Amino acid sequence: MRDRKTLRRRGGSLEAWRDTKAGMWAWLLQRVAALGLIAVIALHLHNPFVRPVQAALLGLVLFHGVLGLRSIVLDFGWPARWHRLLLLLAVLAAAAAFVLVWKWRWY
Amino acid sequence: MVLKVFRWGPGTHERLQKYWVRARQGMTVLDALVQVQRNSDPTLAFRYACRVGMCGSCGMVINGRERWACRTLLSELPRGAVTLRPLYNFPLIRDLVVDMTPLRDKMLAVKAVFVPLRRYTDEGSFAQVGSGSRERQTIDRAVECIGCGMCMSACTMVGHDARFPGPAALNRVFTLQRDSRDAAHTERGGMLLGEDVLARCHGQGNCTDVCPMEISPTDSILALRRRAVLRLFGITR
Numbered sequence: 001m002r003d004r005k006t007l008r009r010r011g012g013s014l015e016a017w018r019d020t021k022a023g024m025w026a027w028l029l030q031r032v033a034a035l036g037l038i039a040v041i042a043l044h045l046h047n048p049f050v051r052p053v054q055a056a057l058l059g060l061v062l063f064h065g066v067l068g069l070r071s072i073v074l075d076f077g078w079p080a081r082w083h084r085l086l087l088l089l090a091v092l093a094a095a096a097a098f099v100l101v102w103k104w105r106w107y
Numbered sequence: 108m109v110l111k112v113f114r115w116g117p118g119t120h121e122r123l124q125k126y127w128v129r130a131r132q133g134m135t136v137l138d139a140l141v142q143v144q145r146n147s148d149p150t151l152a153f154r155y156a157c158r159v160g161m162c163g164s165c166g167m168v169i170n171g172r173e174r175w176a177c178r179t180l181l182s183e184l185p186r187g188a189v190t191l192r193p194l195y196n197f198p199l200i201r202d203l204v205v206d207m208t209p210l211r212d213k214m215l216a217v218k219a220v221f222v223p224l225r226r227y228t229d230e231g232s233f234a235q236v237g238s239g240s241r242e243r244q245t246i247d248r249a250v251e252c253i254g255c256g257m258c259m260s261a262c263t264m265v266g267h268d269a270r271f272p273g274p275a276a277l278n279r280v281f282t283l284q285r286d287s288r289d290a291a292h293t294e295r296g297g298m299l300l301g302e303d304v305l306a307r308c309h310g311q312g313n314c315t316d317v318c319p320m321e322i323s324p325t326d327s328i329l330a331l332r333r334r335a336v337l338r339l340f341g342i343t344r
Contacts, residue, residue: 004198005115008266015190019172023312023325024263071310075332080315080325 023083026090030067036060055102062097066090108181109188110139112151116201123190124148130181136189137165137176140203152202163255163319167203168192173257173317194260210256210275217272217298219279222291234288246282249327251320258314258324270303274314274324277305281327284334296338305332 009016040056047053070086078086108130115121126147128139137155144151155165158177165176170190181189197205214220227234236243258274259265265273272280280299283289299305308328315323337343 005121006198007113007193007195009195009263015171017171019170021311021313021316023310023316027309027311074310074325075329077326077329077333080310080312080323080329083312083316 021083022087023080026067026070026083026087030064030071033060033064033067037064058101059094059098062094062101063091066094066097108139110143111188111190112140112143112203113190113192114151114202115199116152125188126151132182134181135177136167136169136174136179136181136184136191139181139189140176140191152200152204154204160319161253163253163257166194166255166257166260166319168194168260173260175255175257175319178319194256196260196262196265197256205256207254207256210254210259210273213259213272213276214279217276217280217304218291218295219272219276219283221283221286222289224288224290227288236287242285242287246285248320248322249278249282249324252278252322253320255319257317257319261313261317263311263313264307264309268303268307271307272304274308274328277308277331278322278324278327281331284331296335299331299335300339305335308332 011017036056037060040053040060043050043053044057067090070090073086074080108128110126110128111123112126113121114124126143128142130139137158140151140153144153153165153167153176155177156162157164160175160178163175166173167176168174168191169176169179170184173194176191191203193199193203193205197207197209200206226232252275254275256275258278262271262274264271280295284292284295305328308325310325310329312325315325318324334343
């Protein structure tokens with residue numbers, strides 16, 4: 001029987017990452033943010049008054065959320081070729097929302 | 108110009124072999140490979156047919172990205188060695204040549220073949236879908252697929268889930284599900300709701316970014332998914 005050797009893209013090689021697309025980064029970053037959230041939420045529950053943890057929680061929630069909105073607008077028919085623009089808008093929106101909320105002293 | 112070419116054959120170890128090529132103005136990656144095969148290594152295996160960007164048979168991974176070798180100019184690649192590998196997610200035959208059978212198998216698995224309505228199966232009976240009609244315009248770009256397999260190579264989910272039909276097959280299904288002459292909409296519609304079909308696409312868009320025909324299989328899959336959700340809730344058949 002013929003050998004069925006098949007090449008797979010390996011994350012461990014630089015070559016595999018050299019041409020990673022905007023849409024792929026958006027997907028990946030949203031997952032990484034979700035993993036980060038698990039850790040930060042645990043820390044926040046342990047002590048809710050640590051400012052750096054509050055900042056990390058706000059930043060990750062916003063980042064994860066806007067990337068989720070990006071997925072939703074794609075689901076509703078925005079062209080997939082707008083990947084780069086959508087990723088850029090998501091990052092900018094998250095950053096702007098972070099600055100606004102963080103500067104808003106509510107206590 | 109240095110080419111680092113993936114070499115492998117049954118019974119041999121895989122390796123990247125270096126070839127030195129005298130680059131000329133307007134030279135493509137395919138030209139460079141032909142030069143190597145003619146002048147220095149006749150055992151180097153790669154596939155091509157039309158040489159002018161129509162057939163898609165010279166699809167390969169050039170510097171980490173799926174491209175067709177006949178339309179990739181050496182001058183448009185970054186300076187330094189050019190790395191050439193066969194398409195990912197397809198069984199290797201030799202060197203840069205892969206077995207395209209999975210593409211056909213995945214097409215068949217999701218019934219990505221035209222099934223005419225009974226009234227069109229009689230001899231002399233046919234339907235016309237005008238080029239300017241909305242039905243035709245909806246699938247206008249998607250029908251241009253040449254079956255090169257680059258999208259299947261770029262798709263991370265094809266690499267992880269053998270049951271996922273992949274971008275090419277689902278793009279074909281999209282064109283058929285929007286075809287008023289086709290009789291298998293309901294049958295395919297049920298199949299599309301399976302765990303390893305539409306739900307498996309994560310919308311990363313790698314297929315869309317590498318498609319040489321500028322088709323967007325991601326958009327085709329998302330359009331199928333919108334229709335599938337409506338079907339799931341009984342809003343459409």
